[in-house]
Amino acid sequence: MRQWRLAAALIAMPALALAAPCELKIGAMGPMSGSGAQWGLSMQSAAELAAAEANKAGGIKINGETCKVSVVSYDSKYTADGAAAGANVLAGQDIHIIIGPVGSIENAAVKPVAARNQQLAWNAAYANNALEPRFPLMFQVSPPPAVWADLLIKRAMKTFPMKTVVIVVPNDQTGTDVAGVDAAAYKHNGVTATTEFFQRGTTNFAPIITRVLATHPDAVDTASSAPGDAGVIVKQLRLAGFTGPIGRVGGPGTAEILRVSGGLDVLRDFYWYEAVPTDDPKVRAIDDEYRALLGKDPMGGTTFWSYLPGARLTLKAVQAAGTDDAEKVAAVLRTMPVEDPNIGKGYWTGKKQFGIAQGLFFPFGIGIIKDGKNLGVERQEAQPE
Template identity: 50%
Template sequence: MSFRLGRLLGGTAFVSLILASASSACELKIGSPSVLSGPAAQWGIALRGAVEFAAKEATEEKLITIDGEACTVSTSVIDSKYTAEGAASAMNQLAAQGIKVIVGGVGSPEVTGLKPVATRNRMVAMVNSFAKNSIGPQWPNVFHIGPGPSGWAGPIIDAGRERFKFDSVAIVAPNDQGGTDVAGVNGDIFKEKGVNVTQEYYQRGTTNFAPIVTRVMNANPGALDLASSPAGDAGIIVKQLRQAGFEGPIFRLGGPGFDEIARVAGGVDVLKDFLWYEPIYMDENMKALEEKYQKLMGSPRPENSDFFRWTFAARMMIKAVAAAGTVDDPRKIADAMRALPVEDANIGKGHWIGQSFFGINQEMSYPFAIGIVQNGQKQPYLRAEAVSEK
């Protein structure tokens, strides 16, 4: 009887040892509030693809080692629906999972909803938003994946004015923070360059853009800026404006999405004269990243070029975790992030910026591209160097 009891107790202790070892295994779990439905889903799909790729890359290459143990990296991606409420709900679900490291969301409405939850649950986050208060001293653990229009709208407007003559512009955007903040920044930059500005706003989710198209045509501006209108909306607006006879250049100074805009509009030739911000200048290093994704994930990378920016962001977060030597201390991870250079093997070198615009130096800046369609023909991208505040 005592022999059997001893064997039973010994077996129990052995199983407990195995379970304790498994529970103490080093794992970084990256949470990602990511819009996966609606007109902005293309942005969220790019984010999801990037964090999943970076997680698998870090695990296979053993990029995080803590106390001599290689850490695995996994992800938890939840649809944030491109709303503040959806993002807050997603963040609360991630917090319930015990997640402390966040990469996402993709736009201002989401970031507005996620920051209070991140602060309350002491998370460290890398976000994307073109809002005027995307980051700030009051959110010391929140970083921004790349410059907004305050950094790159000026060079793109200059490129447009070199090619097309106009002295007025109508800016069209959604009437929430994701639209009004970007439209406001763009409008200020146009005005600084001597361009008269009018603004038209619409309710997010609108499907009938005829009234806006009519008002724009009646105002007769020399150019149009679609600001941060989702790619699906932007394509419809461009198509209807061109059908109505609008001849001026059209800017998209609110993020990538060219392929989807061209598809919805009816083709590159329909765009006629069109300029946009492309977050990445494609060269051999970027093509190598595409090939690595294909090899590691077994499929082509997500179509939207925001994939590259989010890959950079996720890699930077993973580097910060490795440098901090912890997967669950957000303050140490944030401190380590600030000390890292803005640099990536594929994207290249950049700078930390943001002090002059946000009051905190926690925005990554790296080389980008200016996309141009002229007379219905897509032109070679123009490379623009990383914006610096020095």
């Protein structure tokens, strides 16, 4: 009998030794190639750092078992089809938490797919329906221009007085929705705004630049154009002789615009929105932590910093819920205070615009470049709705 028990124990040992360790997989989705790559890579970097922080703290408990957090990335290529496919691919790997998607066209495709797959997702979209009560598993990493465009324009006009502006945006929902909000904000400040649309994927903006310059605007606003596209627009505007200020009332991405356009001397006079106060040492320290924990440089520039709080809060909600069930995690997330160790105190927002308060609103920044000199990013505190 003793020999039988010993044999049974020996047979059982390999099974115990080979038992797979608990792993919580989260998704990172966005355009990780092409002109919008800065935004998608920011989502990936945010997910990676939040996961690394959780693992350093000992992991996340799921159903009483401590799990290591890992990140699975998907390049949605800034298309509706790519984003919908990404949500399904991640669902196929039993992933219920997604940091992403980015743009409005991606978000529109992901909302119903994620709802069907029971996935909680974080978008960075600025569409008028970026959040909807009928999709309660969708959250937003930062508020759209309706919240901050007026403040940005008021600040810009102190440095760059203007009476007319042309808004240059893609001819999809990302562009049309933001162009409407920006135009209204300019009008509120006494500036006449007109809009020029381009097909996403355009590489030669010369015909559009010609039409823009024919109207002799005081300023040009690249609004929600992808950072790579905006950089090309800036470069071609300057080459064509435009000397007025260029704005970015439609989202962050200035680092990539600087790189593509040719630098400060090309930008020369520029005003833009930053989703976080990027000159704050505590905010800039995020990159140092990323390098220390992951042994490489983060991708995505300053937008990475603004996407990080949503990823951090979500993993805290998973830990508190004790499960990665999207509905249970979302229920916990809605009750959590909006705070981040690097960025500060914020608020849930979105009830007024979307009918559902599932957007994060943290302190943000307004940046000014004057005569080729970067004057820095001025901190603006978040306000509750």
